[in-house]
Amino acid sequence: MTARATGRPPRLPPFEQVVERHGPALLRFCAAQVGPERAEDCFQDAMLAALRAYGELRDPGSVRAWLFAIAARKAIDAHRERARGAEPTEDVEQVAIAAPEAPSDGALWAHVRGLPDKQRRALSLRYLGDLTHREIGDAMGTSEAAARRNVFEALARLRREVGVG
Amino acid sequence: MRSEDRSALDALERRLSEESGPDAAAFARARRALAERAAAAGLVDVAFERHETPLGALVLGATAEGLVRVGLPNEPEEAVLEELAARVSPRVLRAPRPSLARVRRELDEYFGGRRRRFEVPLDWRLTEGFRREVLFATARIPFGRTASYAEVAASAGRPRAFRAAGSALAANPLPIVVPCHRVLPGDGGVGRYRGGAEAKARLLALERA
Numbered sequence: 001m002t003a004r005a006t007g008r009p010p011r012l013p014p015f016e017q018v019v020e021r022h023g024p025a026l027l028r029f030c031a032a033q034v035g036p037e038r039a040e041d042c043f044q045d046a047m048l049a050a051l052r053a054y055g056e057l058r059d060p061g062s063v064r065a066w067l068f069a070i071a072a073r074k075a076i077d078a079h080r081e082r083a084r085g086a087e088p089t090e091d092v093e094q095v096a097i098a099a100p101e102a103p104s105d106g107a108l109w110a111h112v113r114g115l116p117d118k119q120r121r122a123l124s125l126r127y128l129g130d131l132t133h134r135e136i137g138d139a140m141g142t143s144e145a146a147a148r149r150n151v152f153e154a155l156a157r158l159r160r161e162v163g164v165g
Numbered sequence: 166m167r168s169e170d171r172s173a174l175d176a177l178e179r180r181l182s183e184e185s186g187p188d189a190a191a192f193a194r195a196r197r198a199l200a201e202r203a204a205a206a207g208l209v210d211v212a213f214e215r216h217e218t219p220l221g222a223l224v225l226g227a228t229a230e231g232l233v234r235v236g237l238p239n240e241p242e243e244a245v246l247e248e249l250a251a252r253v254s255p256r257v258l259r260a261p262r263p264s265l266a267r268v269r270r271e272l273d274e275y276f277g278g279r280r281r282r283f284e285v286p287l288d289w290r291l292t293e294g295f296r297r298e299v300l301f302a303t304a305r306i307p308f309g310r311t312a313s314y315a316e317v318a319a320s321a322g323r324p325r326a327f328r329a330a331g332s333a334l335a336a337n338p339l340p341i342v343v344p345c346h347r348v349l350p351g352d353g354g355v356g357r358y359r360g361g362a363e364a365k366a367r368l369l370a371l372e373r374a
Contacts, residue, residue, distance in 0.1 A: 014250040014257035016213075017243075019196060027187050027195055039187055040195040047199050051208045054256055108180050127181040159177055 012060050015051055022064050023047070026071055029128040032109050033075035033121065042078050046071035068129035069139035072121055079117075111162055115154050118142075122150035123158075200260035210254035212262040213246065216269050219276050219371075220364050223341075227264045228253060231286030234338050237360030252291060268342070275341075278374065281308035283342045296333035298322060303334065306347045309372045313351050335359055341368065 026046065031039035049070050057066060112120055118140065125136045136147035203209050211233065213226040221238025224245045233253065236245035249257050267285045274280035292300055302320035306312050312320075318330035334345040340359055346368040350356040358365035 011251060012255035014211075014246040015255060016246055016258050019199070019258070023196060024189075024192050027192050031187050036187060036191075040191065040198065043195045044199045044202055048202060048206065048208065051203055051256060051258070052206075055254075108177075112181075123181070127178070155177055162177070 010058060010060050012054065012057060013063075015054055018050070018054075018063055018067065019047065022067055025128050025130070026067060028109075029068060029071055029124050030075060032112050032124040032128060033072070034078045035113060038078060042071065042074055045077075046074040049074065062135075064129065065131050065135035065139065068125055068131055069135075072125065072139050075121070108158070108162060111158055112154075114161075115157060118150050119154035119157065122147055123154035126151045200258060203258055204260040204262060208256060209258045209260045209262070210256040211249045212258060212260040212265060213249070214259060214261075214265050214269070215242070216272060218272055220360070220367060223272070225265055225268055226253075226257070227262050227268070228288045228290075230288040230290075231264050232268050232339065232342060233288040233291060235340050235342055237340055237364065239361050239364075240359075272341070276371070278371070285342070287339060287342070291338035292333070292336070295321065295323065295326065295329060296336065299330045299333035300337060300339070300343050300345075303337075303345050303348060304343045306344060308344075311347045311349050311369070314348060315351075317348050331357075344368075347372075 023043075027039060027043045030042035030046065034042050046067070050067050053070075057063060112123060115123065121140060122136050125131045125139055126133075129136075131139065133147045133151070134144045136142075136151070137144045140147065140150075142150070200209075204212060207229075211226050211228055213224060213234075216223045216225055223238065224234070224236030224240070224242050225232065226234035226236070226245070226249050234245060234249060236242065246257050264285055268283070271280055271283050271285055275283070289297055289300070298321035299317055302317050303312075305320070306317075314327040314330050314334075315324065317334070318324055318327045321330065323329070330348075334348055335357065337343055337345045337359060340346070346358060346365045348356075355362055355365050355369065
């Protein structure tokens with residue numbers, strides 16, 4: 001706020017600090033979206049895009065939500081690319097569900113990858129990104145209420161499938 | 166919502182937060198690959214690396230123009246990186262760069278007694294005006310020799326500004342490579358040093374050997 005008031009650009013921390021603090025969770029987020037085999041590529045694509053745009057970030061306090069929103073877009077790109085390489089009639093959502101990866105990470109997250117697209121993304125932003133519902137809405141282009149509903153429906157569906165509780 | 170549903174969801178939430186996914190090795194690998202891609206794409210304004218020496222670990226920062234900062238062992242790495250982010254660019258990343266490989270080699274040779282002057286290109290942007298002139302003059306003091314603050318001030322064009330010369334040396338962004346440790350007070354002691362008087366004495370001893 002003070003930066004805007006005085007017209008000075010905001011003081012951003014060294015990008016290394018962003019990688020250090022948010023990198024491990026971002027990699028887990030990527031694994032939940034595209035599977036462990038392609039997670040590292042997704043992570044690198046997201047971090048490179050973030051580094052490229054870093055100077056334009058106006059609020060250093062929102063760097064985590066900003067970073068995860070970029071990664072969510074990169075994960076969608078990765079799905080589209082994969083869909084293009086697969087049967088031309090399949091749509092993005094079906095490809096994501098029909099091609100489960102061998103689960104080399106937590107068993108629960110392997111189930112998460114089978115969730116419908118929006119539920120999976122919202123749930124991952126909530127529990128791997130630690131984003132608020134409002135930030136999830138911003139990242140996914142939905143309202144805060146829709147973000148909350150996506151997270152809740154994902155949890156309910158997981159509960160039915162995994163039988164926790 | 167029924168209470169058993171609520172507790173089931175709570176249990177699920179806990180498990181989602183705890184299950185870890187990719188491990189530390191995967192993160193280290195992804196991070197290295199990121200650094201190489203970022204450097205190749207020209208996205209790193211300040212590349213840095215840590216380098217072990219007999220004095221302790223140095224933090225070496227380089228722009229596309231050359232070595233811009235040497236952080237001494239008593240300077241916290243985080244503070245050095247924050248200074249670089251504020252004064253050069255926030256696009257600071259641990260990444261490879263030819264000038265960093267070169268200065269690391271030259272430092273190893275220097276501490277091994279096989280090098281008397283540094284040839285790595287320097288980026289002087291963290292110092293300006295009279296302070297920069299003082300550091301230019303300091304860079305001309307040969308290996309194994311020393312000068313007084315007054316001599317350096319004179320050589321920078323202001324013979325009476327020895328106090329200002331002292332502050333310029335205290336703020337030297339490129340210690341060791343720009344040898345401010347070769348500038349001594351007239352009283353016979355080693356005087357002050359950004360990296361501590363002991364580090365200064367060790368560098369002088371190394372050059373006498």
